Amino acid sequence: MSPPTSSSSSLAEALSGWPPPVLDPHGPFSNSVTTLAWVLIGGATLIFIGVCVAMWVALYGSDELRARLGGERVVKWFGLILPAAVLLLLLAWGLTMMRGLTTIQGDELRMRVSGNIYWWRVSYLDAAGRELHADANELHIPVGRPVVVDMVSEDVIHSFWVPKLGGKMDMIPGRTNRLKLQADKAGSYGGQCAEFCGGAHSLMGFVVVAHEAADWQRWLAARLKPLPVNLSVDALRGKQLFNEVGCAACHRVAGTDAQGISGPDLTHVGSRQSLGAGILSNTRATLIGWIGDSQSIKPNNRMPAYRSLKGDELNALASYMESLK
Ligand code: CUA
Numbered sequence: 001m002s003p004p005t006s007s008s009s010s011l012a013e014a015l016s017g018w019p020p021p022v023l024d025p026h027g028p029f030s031n032s033v034t035t036l037a038w039v040l041i042g043g044a045t046l047i048f049i050g051v052c053v054a055m056w057v058a059l060y061g062s063d064e065l066r067a068r069l070g071g072e073r074v075v076k077w078f079g080l081i082l083p084a085a086v087l088l089l090l091l092a093w094g095l096t097m098m099r100g101l102t103t104i105q106g107d108e109l110r111m112r113v114s115g116n117i118y119w120w121r122v123s124y125l126d127a128a129g130r131e132l133h134a135d136a137n138e139l140h141i142p143v144g145r146p147v148v149v150d151m152v153s154e155d156v157i158h159s160f161w162v163p164k165l166g167g168k169m170d171m172i173p174g175r176t177n178r179l180k181l182q183a184d185k186a187g188s189y190g191g192q193c194a195e196f197c198g199g200a201h202s203l204m205g206f207v208v209v210a211h212e213a214a215d216w217q218r219w220l221a222a223r224l225k226p227l228p229v230n231l232s233v234d235a236l237r238g239k240q241l242f243n244e245v246g247c248a249a250c251h252r253v254a255g256t257d258a259q260g261i262s263g264p265d266l267t268h269v270g271s272r273q274s275l276g277a278g279i280l281s282n283t284r285a286t287l288i289g290w291i292g293d294s295q296s297i298k299p300n301n302r303m304p305a306y307r308s309l310k311g312d313e314l315n316a317l318a319s320y321m322e323s324l325k
Contacts, residue, residue, distance in 0.1 A: 014190025015205075021163035026189065027182035029146075029166040032097050043086070050078075101167050102178045108148040109141060115151070115158030115171040117197060118204040118301050119264050119277040124220070125150075133223050134252070136264035137277045139208045142216035143186050151177045159195035162208050168194050183210035188273060200298045205278025226255050227267065231323055238320025241313055245306065253324060263303060271325040276301075287318035 015021055023038075025031040057065050068074065110125040124133040129150075141147045151160055153171040161168040162181060169179040183189065193204035211219055231239060239256070242248055248258035254267040264277075272282050276298055280286040290297060292314050295305040309317070 014188065014207075015163070015192055021190070024164060026164040026187075027166065027184050029101050029180050029182055030162075030164055032100065033167050036094070036097065040090075098167075101180050104148050104178075105146070108146040108180065110148050110150070111139065111141075112150040112152065113139070113160060113171075115153040115155070115160070115193065115197070117155050118193070118200045118298060120160075120204075120206050121154070121264070133220070134254075134265045135223075135268060136266075137206050137274070138272050139191075139206070140216065140219055141181065141183060141208060141210050142213045143183050143210050144213065145182065147181045149179050149181060151179065156197050157195050158193050158197050158204070160191065161194040162189050162191040164189045165208060165210075170195055181208065183208070186210050186212050186215075190278070192278075199300050203277070203279050203298045205274070207273050207278055209273070223268065227253075227324065232319065234316050234319040235323040236320075238316035238318070238323075241309075241317050242320060245309065245313075247317075250303070266321065266324060269324050270322045284315075284318050284322065287321050288314045291317050291321075 022030075023034055025034045054069060057069050061069070110127065110129065112123040112125055112131075114121040120137050122135045122137070122139055123131045124135070126132050139147075139149075149160065151169055151171045152175070153173045155173065157173070158171040159168055160171060160179065165183050166179055166181040169177050171177065187210055189208040189210065191206040191208055193201055195201075197204065242251075242253075243257060248256075248260055250260040250263035251266045252259050252261055254265075258266075269275075270282075274280060275282050275286050275290050276294065279298065280290065291306055292309060293305045293307060294301055294303045306314075
């Protein structure tokens with residue numbers, strides 16, 4: 001398996017810093033968005049300077065210049081024709097770019113991501129659009145190959161955004177939107193919900209892990225095989241508890257009795273880089289904290305706090321989660 005070249009243990013780190021991710025593209029689709037951003041920043045700067053000069057002339061210029069500035073020609077050209085031309089050109093450019101970011105060519109990897117309060121359901125699809133593999137909160141993609149992501153929502157409007165790899169697209173209940181991603185380099189890339197969807201909106205993150213193409217093939221082949229069954233004593237106890245305390249009603253672990261689908265799929269939770277949809281690094285301590293009291297970490301998420309579980313029970317559950325790779 002390809003170890004990602006950079007760690008995403010801190011999603012906040014992946015999304016902040018200098019240059020800001022939106023100006024630090026790592027693939028062709030984010031590249032075109034960044035070009036648009038620079039043109040907008042440059043254009044806005046020129047217009048700002050122009051307005052400052054006009055204000056200076058209006059306040060301190062000679063009578064002749066001030067008369068010209070207040071004339072009909074200036075209003076017609078700079079108040080009407082220039083703004084209309086600039087906006088029309090930007091619209092045409094934006095729409096053309098949008099087409100490139102959303103149309104399917106045929107050689108892409110197909111995925112579907114659906115937004116949920118406050119996590120992401122992830123599906124890997126075959127060429128016909130059927131689900132090959134289900135996962136949550138982490139997308140694994142091959143380097144150098146475009147990925148088409150179909151986007152839906154299961155509750156309210158969310159927005160899918162991996163600034164270094166592509167544009168930003170809303171997930172709207174009842175419709176399917178589409179966006180293309182591509183990574184030029186192996187590594188982990190932070191993503192974030194970009195549409196206010198409730199109190200914990202800012203804690204709705206995810207990670208995209210880009211692997212070299214051959215590594216990605218191996219990764220997928222391993223994912224399509226059943227999980228190993230030899231569990232430690234602790235993990236085995238955790239597996240029993242998982243069913244007894246009700247985890248299995250909401251979560252699925254492939255190949256077991258746990259087939260709930262209203263919460264994130266946990267079949268491979270032990271191999272994820274983050275917990276709680278991109279907000280915590282995945283360690284024994286954060287697993288225990290999340291299971292015992294996720295409400296104090298991400299308020300109003302749909303998983304109840306399990307404050308009645310004892311320390312050794314939480315430890316056993318976390319041990320079972322860690323075994324799910
Ligand atoms: Cu989901 Cu904001």
